[in-house]
Amino acid sequence: MTSQENPQEDNADAKTPSWPDAHLLELLVCPVSRGPLTLDKTTSELISKDAGLAYPVRDGIPIMLPEEARKLEG
Numbered sequence: 001m002t003s004q005e006n007p008q009e010d011n012a013d014a015k016t017p018s019w020p021d022a023h024l025l026e027l028l029v030c031p032v033s034r035g036p037l038t039l040d041k042t043t044s045e046l047i048s049k050d051a052g053l054a055y056p057v058r059d060g061i062p063i064m065l066p067e068e069a070r071k072l073e074g
Helices: 008-012 022-027
Strands: 038-040 045-048 053-058
Touching: none
Parallel strands: none
Antiparallel strands: 038 045, 045 053
């Protein structure tokens, strides 16, 4: 199977994690505030400024559980 047939193989050796699809990011909202999320690629998190929470993105999958979120400082 070539990497063209399986595009995930291209990302297998990449040093940066894969990110959620841009369309998916437009659909996601914070489960606490129902407000918008912004992607912070440096920390691999989806940020909800309204709720003051940062949701982790692991292997390109957003973990949208409030108990998994990190509280933002400030």
